[in-house]
Amino acid sequence: MSLPLLMSGKFLCRIKKGICDLVPHVLTVLALLAVILVVGSKAAATSKLDDFPYEVDPLERYGLWITICLYFVRLSMLLTLPLSIFNFLGLALYNLYPGAPEFKGARVNDPLICFRVVTKGTCPDLVKRNVERNINICNGLGLSNFIFEIVTDRFIGLPRCPSVREIVVPFNYRTEKKTLFKARALQYCLDDSVNDLKDEDWIVHLDEETILTRGSVIGILNFIAKGTSSFGQGVITYANEEIVCWITTIFDLSRVGNDYGILRFCLKHFRKPLFSWKGSYVVSNVGAERNVSFDFGIHGSIAEDCFFGLMAWKKGYLFDFIEGEMWERSPFSLTDYVKQRRRWVQGITLTFFSKDIPFKQKVGISFSLLSWITMPLTASNSVLAFLYPLPMPIVFHFLCAFMGGVMMFLFVIGALKSFNYKRTGLCKFLLICTASVLLLPCFVITETCAVVYAFLTFSTIEFHTIKKESRPSDGNFMHGQHTNHGQHTICNV
Numbered sequence: 001m002s003l004p005l006l007m008s009g010k011f012l013c014r015i016k017k018g019i020c021d022l023v024p025h026v027l028t029v030l031a032l033l034a035v036i037l038v039v040g041s042k043a044a045a046t047s048k049l050d051d052f053p054y055e056v057d058p059l060e061r062y063g064l065w066i067t068i069c070l071y072f073v074r075l076s077m078l079l080t081l082p083l084s085i086f087n088f089l090g091l092a093l094y095n096l097y098p099g100a101p102e103f104k105g106a107r108v109n110d111p112l113i114c115f116r117v118v119t120k121g122t123c124p125d126l127v128k129r130n131v132e133r134n135i136n137i138c139n140g141l142g143l144s145n146f147i148f149e150i151v152t153d154r155f156i157g158l159p160r161c162p163s164v165r166e167i168v169v170p171f172n173y174r175t176e177k178k179t180l181f182k183a184r185a186l187q188y189c190l191d192d193s194v195n196d197l198k199d200e201d202w203i204v205h206l207d208e209e210t211i212l213t214r215g216s217v218i219g220i221l222n223f224i225a226k227g228t229s230s231f232g233q234g235v236i237t238y239a240n241e242e243i244v245c246w247i248t249t250i251f252d253l254s255r256v257g258n259d260y261g262i263l264r265f266c267l268k269h270f271r272k273p274l275f276s277w278k279g280s281y282v283v284s285n286v287g288a289e290r291n292v293s294f295d296f297g298i299h300g301s302i303a304e305d306c307f308f309g310l311m312a313w314k315k316g317y318l319f320d321f322i323e324g325e326m327w328e329r330s331p332f333s334l335t336d337y338v339k340q341r342r343r344w345v346q347g348i349t350l351t352f353f354s355k356d357i358p359f360k361q362k363v364g365i366s367f368s369l370l371s372w373i374t375m376p377l378t379a380s381n382s383v384l385a386f387l388y389p390l391p392m393p394i395v396f397h398f399l400c401a402f403m404g405g406v407m408m409f410l411f412v413i414g415a416l417k418s419f420n421y422k423r424t425g426l427c428k429f430l431l432i433c434t435a436s437v438l439l440l441p442c443f444v445i446t447e448t449c450a451v452v453y454a455f456l457t458f459s460t461i462e463f464h465t466i467k468k469e470s471r472p473s474d475g476n477f478m479h480g481q482h483t484n485h486g487q488h489t490i491c492n493v
Contacts, residue, residue: 024097028416032091032409039408040401058390070388073377077400080371080378082364083262083275084403087410090265091257096413101218101323104225111224112201113146114286118185119208121154126469127208128158134212135163141217151185167194177297181463182279183304187294199287207280207328209468211241215324220283223322230288231312233267234281234322235259238330239418248330248337250436251443253414260413266364267321274364277309281326288317299354302461303347310351310361325417329468334446336466341450345372346461349454373455375448382441411436411443 058067115134119127131148138146150158151167158166169185179187186205188194197203202224206212216234223232236259238252258276266274282305292312294300300307313319331337348369352362371378415436421429 021097021099022095025095028096028413029092032088032405035409036402036405039405040398062388066388067390070384070390073384074381074390074392075396076374076377077381077403078396079367079374080403080407081399082367083371084406086265086275087258087261088402088406089269090261090263091406091409091413094260094264094268096260096417098323101215101222103218104222110143110145110221112197113143113204113220113224114149114197114201115146115204115206115212116149116151116186116189117206117208117210118151118182119153119156120465121152121156122465123208123469124156127152127156130209130211131158131164134206137212137214137217141214143217143221149189151189153185165196175295177295179295179297180301181304183294183296183301183307186304190290190293195286195290197286199285199290201286203282203284203286203289205280205282205284206326207468209241209328210236210280211327213325213327216281216322216326217324219322219324223283223320226320228318229271229320230285230317231309232283232320232322233263233273233278235264235325235417236278236281236328237325237414237418238328240327241329243329244332245330245334245337247439247442248332248334250411250415250432250439251337251446252330253411253418253436254407254443256414256417257410257412260417261410264321267319271318271320272313273309273319275368276365277306279305280328281322283322288312291315292317296354296356299350299356302343302463303351306348306365307351307354307357310357310365314357314361331466333467336464338446338450338453339464340466341447342454342457343462343464345369345451345454346458348372349458350461372447372451375444375451379444379448408437408440411440 058070062070117127117131121127127150131150135148147163147165149165149167150156151169153169153171155168156166158164167189169188173184173188175184175187202220204220219234220232223229235256237256239249243249262275263273263278266272292308292315294304294308296304296307296311300311309319331340348365351357352365352369412433415429415433419429419432424432
């Protein structure tokens with residue numbers, strides 16, 4: 001067979017594969033549009049049926065001040081519109097089913113990659129298991145130039161090996177700006193006396209429960225080889241490991257949807273973290289990270305990830321989205337879930353009021369923060385709309401339908417990307433997808449409770465660490481018997 005025929009055959013196969021890969025994406029987007037149209041048509045029909053209360057003017061019916069308050073509460077729903085638009089664009093414009101990442105180009109000289117895990121040291125068995133699992137993933141891909149750095153407040157005693165370094169943050173360590181909590185530990189690693197990495201090396205930030213996958217490691221290598229950005233981030237799912245609390249796991253499906261929506265769109269299209277930046281699955285160039293630093297003071301100590309992303313953007317660094325997902329687990333209880341969200345609300349609020357970040361970099365998080373702050377008001381609309389009807393233009397009903405449809409679909413996308421019907425069974429898979437939509441009111445109520453709790457306790461800001469291990473840890477490591485806090489252990493790196 002001639003070379004042109006072979007080439008044309010391969011070309012046709014690629015076209016066929018590309019079309020097949022796009023079909024599920026197109027069907028999903030059409031389903032999203034159908035949901036928005038159905039909800040919008042029902043909202044429009046409801047608005048026409050509800051014309052009867054408006055025979056009496058709202059001012060006469062409720063009075064001036066009550067009418068103003070009702071319209072303020074009703075219109076506060078539009079504060080989430082920018083988030084919905086960007087989520088919609090991310091879901092619609094980029095393939096939701098891209099397939100498993102593959103190596104792009106030849107791997108001649110892999111750069112040194114430092115997988116950095118920050119922990120309080122209270123779950124040593126969890127850390128040991130996950131480090132071992134993650135090292136096996138790297139070895140399975142033939143990765144040789146890597147190291148795992150475990151940054152801990154308590155000595156864990158990890159087995160000595162060439163690819164593991166345990167760093168114990170001294171109890172009396174203080175940064176120049178008196179930064180606290182996780183940011184303090186991250187800054188300690190960047191100090192000249194501790195840091196062994198070169199500016200051209202790379203850091204992958206992980207939580208202690210984060211599990212690497214083949215796809216995420218390949219995606220990281222492709223991102224580094226691309227060489228166009230200093231920082232990158234990818235998708236984290238929460239249903240591939242043991243599920244301890246189904247309710248919080250279903251609630252976290254929205255986070256998966258947000259990763260595929262607003263996060264992916266902003267990082268791919270704008271190359272900036274306009275609305276959010278997570279603290280895990282963060283890939284950073286060492287020189288860039290040291291230039292930005294984590295020494296932000298108290299304003300950057302609670303949501304250090306968000307603060308860091310905005311400071312890096314302020315300094316002109318570029319960002320990108322990384323293909324391939326990592327695995328984590330949702331909070332083990334609703335109490336931990338609320339406390340986790342409380343910390344996020346308080347941390348992003350402190351970030352917003354920081355004078356170190358220009359307002360240009362805070363426009364996106366201002367919408368996120370406002371949508372959080374006004375969540376008690378927007379949640380109350382479900383009741384107020386029936387008790388105190390108001391004349392509203394049809395475009396308002398359509399926008400509300402659009403926002404509601406997108407929010408509902410974030411959970412559906414999260415379910416589709418987190419659960420595999422072949423693994424769970426079709427019936428259970430459909431039940432999970434249905435539950436993710438039916439539990440939406442419970443999600444809103446829980447988030448509302450977290451917001452109220454955050455502002456009621458703002459005077460006592462703390463960095464609450466949620467429970468991350470379902471099995472008991474070895475007692476030898478639980479109470480910090482090993483107290484060599486002033487040193488860091490190096491495993492023959």
